[in-house]
Each structure stands twice: as structure tokens, then as C-alpha cells.
Amino acid sequence: MKGIVFNLLEEVVTHDYGADTWDVLLESAGVDGAYTCMGSYSDDEMNKLVGAASHMLTIPPEEVLRWFGRRSMSVLGQQYPVFFQNHSSTRPFLLTLNDIIHPEVRKLYPGADVPVFDFDNSSDEALLMVYRSHRKLCALAHGFIEGAAAYYQESVRFEQTKCMLHGDPECVFRISFS
């Protein structure tokens, strides 16, 4: 996992809970904590950090990831406004993930292992989105989507019909906006 994700986590934790909390989190997770955005780090370090936060806050790790996703989206919206400004709502923004946003991520961070989503955009009512990744971070994706909806000031109804964490081969989200 690229150092940028860890930097993002550090930023939202420090912003919401202070630098000391980040320090405590690193200590309790037992990780080194020196992350540079271009570097690559073991997925395990992220799992340890999420686990430690889950323990400290007594909430499930999925909720930690969902919070992280939701919060980091507002940071990304400020740092990379160009990807957001061209759209007026969440749905078209999400549809540019595969073709615009992730290719740009790969350019900036050579070796970034970003997921590819499948979309079914045929229904006006809801967007079907399929997520497949060995990291199984569907909760993070859930948070990102909520964060994006918040950016566009939309409320989102998120329904996960399949989940790899529950033995499905892929995760399927059914998302409607209002």
C-alpha cells in the first residue's frame, strides 16, 4: 500500500483527534509510522492501525475504515479539486473512477495497486457498483462514496448486496442518491 494512504490517515486522525492520538495509535498498533507518500508499505500495517483504532474506540474495524474513507474524501476534495469540479453530483463523479481518477493515481504513484470497479449505470434509480480487491476494503469504498456525496451535498442510500468478507466472490453496492 502506498505511503500516501497512511499520510491521509495521519492527517485525518491528527485533524480530528490531535497529534498525540496519532502517536498513541502508532504505538498501540506497534508499527513504525515513518511513511513517505511515494513509498510502499505492507498492507498489514494498515490492518494493524485499523485494528488498534477499533480497539481504542470500541467500534468494528469496518466502521473505522468507513469513517476514514468519509473523512479523507473532504481532504482529497481540497487537495485535488480538479477531479471534483467537473461534476455537479456524485454519480457522474464515481463513473470517472476507472478512466480518469485511478489512471492519474497510477501516474503520480508508480506501482499503485488501485482497484477496478464495474458499473451498471442502466437504472436511473440506483447505481450498481462491483468491487473486487484482494484487500477486501469495501468499507473504505463505502466511506469514500459517502464522503463524495457529502462533497456534492447529496444524501446517499447505500446497500451492499454482496460482500467478500462474507464469502462472496465480489462486493456489490447498490447506491441511490437524493
Add this chain to the structure above:
Amino acid sequence: MQEASATIDAALARLERRLERERRARKEAEKIAEDSLRVLYEERKKLVLLEETATAANQASSVRALMQATLDRVGAYTRWPVGHLYLLSDDALDGRMLSTDIWHIADARRFEAFRKLTEGTNFALGTGLPGRVAANGKPAWIIDLATDVNFPRAPAAKQVGLRSGFAFPVLSGNEVVAVLEFFSEAITEPNDGLLRIISQIGTQIGRVVERKRNEHSNEQIRLLLQFAVEAIYGIDTEGRCNFCNPSCVRLLQYKNEADLIGKNVHEMIHHTRPDGTPYPNTECRIYQAFRQGRDTHVEDEVLWRADGSSFPAEYWSHPVIHEGKTVGAVVTFVDITERKQAQRELISARDAAEAASRAKSDFLANVSHELRTPMNGIIGMTDLVLGMDLPWEQRENLEIVKHSCDSMMAVVDDILSFSQIESGKLSLQNAPFTLRPAFEDILNILAVKAARKALKWSVSISPDLPEKVCGDSDRLRQVVLNLVENAIKFTEQGEIAIGIAFEPGIAPDTQIHFAVRDTGIGIPLDKQKMIFERFSQADTSLTRVYGGTGLGLTIASELVQMMGGRLWVDSAVGRGSIFHFTASFALPPALPATDEPATQDRQLLEVSQRMPAPVVNHPQPISVNSEPRASEFLPSSAGQNTINILVAEDNAVNRHLIKRLLEKRGHTVLIAGNGREAIRILEEAHWNGIDAVLMDIQMPEMDGLQATATIREHEQSTGAHLPIVAITAHVMANDREKCLQAGMDEYVSKPLNSTALFAALERVIPSLLARQPAE
């Protein structure tokens, strides 16, 4: 205080840890940055290599220089010490890669052996490093040359310390036109980045090679146009000139190309026809190339020069088709003034030759006429005297005169036949005749000649010979006469045997096979072809012994060919010859049976008949025929069978002869010296009382044809028909036609034969037949 101090310590420790994390993160970032820079540097090096190769490619004066530059650039980039170029074999079909003398070598002496081996090897498609690259069209990398299964030069490479190698193709389109290979002294793993970039280089220099090739062929085309003797120009579909070569400018006498380019060529050089009439471009045959999309070739028009003069030209116009659409034409032309001149000269030479040939032919006909007229008198008179009672000695002398005349007539006839064949004037008649008597008549005469030389004589005629056929009986007789006379002439003792067989042909034709065998001197094999050629005899020294013109067999051969057959010979020297000929005849449509006197002598020709002993003083040479004997030439008492005959003939000797012959049979003869006199006599007789006219053709004042025409014209008012028999020494093929066309009823040729004369008279006045005395 202690508590506060502990809190501060903890905060300091946290700060320290944070600083430590920051420091390590920075170091890591620096390392990443350094690695990235290195990657960037490598990428830059590749870009520089690409750029340098591109520059070299564009600047290279030749493909060779380009290849050398590429080898050097790639060699410098990889720091591999050996690089080499292969080119596709000229015989491009087998795809073989030929080693060249183009190398990039770091140490010439060290790699000498490897270089020599490589230059001495041609790599078939698929073989070795260059072969497999040529076969796949893709780069190839050999990590360890020593263990590769398809690297024949491994021992030599090992010897000079080369360990790894790679090669890449130069592609022109899909075709591998060259292969560049490189070798390193260290085992080297494949480098994807390098392979990618050399692929690009291969494509890039491939494009340059292609461009150079095009430049080369463009140059060739330019030279071709520049130095072509033929004038060549191109026009668009409006007829405007879009290029022209120097020959075009020169032939049309313009100063330079610019005088023609962009202008309407038809209006400039093709505006007027050879006859001076305007030639509208709507009819222009050059335009046909793009108007109808097909090639045109014209050689009967003229083109016009800048100075307003014209010249006869031959031109070819070919449509130019671009992407399925006709966009114009390419025109090639040449000045054919000289050729036309030569043609004119040839034509006039041919006309002169034909005129000379006609003159010769006419001359021969005239000579023949001039010879035959006096001969007619000599032979006729001799016949007449021989018919009288003569002392033995006089008869013998006269027989010699008669024989000499016959020989001379034979020569004249030969020359005449030959000249007719030569001039193509000989045409065969196509009249029904009875076949067997036609043979018998002539063979009976020849039997006498054979008997005189005491030769055994046999004739075998196939019983299934058709009775009547259509054809030219006279010419058939002429051929038989020639062959059998030759057989008799060249045979001193022994036998003449004749066989006539019927070979059924494809209906309605039938084929006769005639063969005459002699026991004469024979003809050597090498002379057998020659004897059918003009004026030649088998042995010219024999000419003195055996006379003749040497035309006989030529004439016979030509005649037989005209009769749809052929003439050939089997012969052995000293043993004799067999001459064969075949001839085709049409079978006449079946007719009701008629009185046919011709079969009367059949019994004379039985198979293997032995002729009687020579008859020395035979009173009539044609005795076997039905000619009455001299004693029967007496005035007849039967009045209605003697008639009044008008003879129009300018030659006094002939007049006398004819008169005597006719009077012997009791006819009354009136004489006219020319056509006008004949008409006068008829008029004086009120066109009455004259039963027949014997009419010579060539006469002074009014010829026979004119006189006949006058008579027939007169008869138009009366409805009468006076029988007219032509008597003429004109023996050219169409004479008979001319006579019949002029309104004559029969035709007898000179020298006059009494049998033929009376036969002709009997045909026009059948009542005369009745008075024929019995034999």
C-alpha cells in the same frame, strides 16, 4: 511539580519519536527520489538514443551509412563490444539473411575470428540469431550463447569471450529487410526497456530504408523518362498536360517542358487530321483511354509541331487509374515518317514486282499463242498428209516431223502450265466426268509409247472406282501423262505397272490413289525431294540423254495439291521408282442414266493386259479412240447431216486446214478473215442458211468475242440461236469462261485436234452424231 515534570518528559519523548519518524520518512523519500532519478536518467538515455538514431536516419546519405550509425549508437548505448548488420538476400523469396561488412567492433583484432566466421555464413530463415529474428519479425535475446540450441556460432563466440546477445529486425511494412545483432562479454538478462526501444529503432530506420528505396525507384523512373527515345506525356481528364519528357519536347520542337505543362495537348498537337480537316477533341482517340478506360493504339494520324508542321505518328494511350477512378492518361508516341516512307517504297516495289509478274505472264501467254498458231498449221497439215497414201520413206520422215512437233508442244504446254501456276491464274474446272474413260483415254495412248520401247505394260483399275465424279479431267490427264511418260522415258527395259485404287473419302468427296511403277534408273534418296522443285532433274548431266524442261513434276505436284491430294515417290537407284498421287473429287448428285459413250472401250483395259508388239506405222496416233479412219473422210450422201459452216479465222494456214477437215466430212464451208467479215457474210445471207460458226478469238478489225456479241444482239429480235464454237490459241484459265460469257456455245483449243473439233460440233448440233459412220 513531579507530575508536571513527568508530563513534560512524556511530551518531549513523543516529540522526539515524531521527529525521529519525520527524519526516517525524509531519508526514505530521498532514497525514492534518488531511485526515481536513476530511472529517469536511464529513460533519458533511451530517449537520447532514439533521438540520435532518428537524426542519423534523417541525415544518412545512404542505407549503409544509416545502418553503420545505428550500430554505433546502439553499441555505445549498451556498451556491448560487437554489433553487426545482416541484409535480406536480393533473392527475397527465400528470406535468407546475408552477412555484410558493416560492424560495430570495440576491438577489431580480438573479435577477428568471430567476424570472419559470421561474414562467411548465410543464415536461412529461422536459423541462428539473425534467422530467428527474420522469421519472427521480433527482437530476440540470448542470455547464454553457449547453451542456446539455435546458435551455431557458439564455439567461436566462446573463443572470443562473447556471452550474451540480442538482435532486432528492421521492418519495412511487415517485411524484415535487415537484422542488427549485438553481443556482450557478460551474461546479461533481458532488458525490457531496451527491447522496447530497439523495436522502435527498428521501425524507425525501416521507414528510412523504405523512403530510400522509393527515392531510388523514383530516380530510376526519372532517368527512364529523361532518356527514353519515345516521347511520353501525361494528361488529366481535361486533356491538360501534367508531365512530359525531353523526347516529347524535342519531337514537338518546343523549347522546354513549360511550353506544354498545363496546356491542352489536343489543341496544341492533335487539332487537325492528316487530310487537313479539324479534329474535334470529342472524337480524339487519345481521349478514349480515359473516356472508355481502355488502351488505344493508333498509327494513321499526324501530330503537329510547334512550328505548324506535322509528322506521321504512332501513339499509345493508356488510362491512369487512381483508387478505382480514371484520372487521366499516359501517352507515348514516336515519329514514323521514316517507317511510312519505307512502307511506301515497299508498296511501290511490290506493285512493280506484281506488274512485272503480270507482264511476264502476259508475255508467256502471247508467246504461247504465237508458237501455237504456226504449230497448229504444221501439226494439222502433217496429220492431213499422213492420212494420205505415201511412200514409206516420206511417211517415216513425216512421222519424225510429227514427233518433233509433239515434243515441242509438250514443252510449250509445260511452260504455259507453269506460268499459270506461278501467276495463280490456273483454276480447276469442276465439271462432271466419267472417271474410268478419263484414265483409259490417256493410258491407251501411253501404252503405245511403252510398246514402242518393248516394255511390259500392266494396268490395274479397282472395280469399285466411282463412275462419275466432278473435277477437272484435263488436269487429271495431264498429271497421269506426266508421270507415266516419265516412267517410260527413264525405263530402258522391264515393266511399267499402273494401279488405280479408290479410297472412300469423307462424303461427298472421294479420293483416287494412282501409282505407276517402273523398272528404270531410279532416283537417289538425296535427290528425291529436289525433283519436285522447279527446273530440276535428278541428275543434270542426264538432261542430254533424257530431254525435258524439268517442270513436269513441279506442275504435276502443284496440280495434285490443287486437287486436294499429294504427290510422292518411292525409289531405289537401279531398281526403279514408284510415283504415287492422290486426288479428291466430289461425287456428282445422282442423275438419271444418260447415253454415255465413254465406257465403250472398257474391255481394252483389263487387268494386267499385255499390249501388242510395237506398231511402227500406226496411221493414227490416237487410234484407240473412236476417230474415223482417213478412208472415212468422204462427203456424205446424207444431205441433212451435212451443214453450212462459217469459219472466221485470220490465219490462212488454219483457215485452209479447217476448211479441208470440214469439207472431208461433206460440210460446206464459208470463210471470213475477221469478225467484221463474218457479220457481213451473215447479213448477206439474211441470217439464214448458216448452221454453225467456228470463231477464232484473236482477229484484226473485230475479234471473235465482239463478233459473237453482235450476233447474239441481233438474235434478240429474231429469237434464233446460231451455234458458235470458239477456236483459240488462248489457253489461259479464264479464256473458256470469257468465250462462254460472250455467248459462245463451245470451245476448242489450238493446235486443232480433229476429234475435239468434231466432238464440239456434235455437241452444238446433235443431229451430226447420227451420221457418224460405224467403226
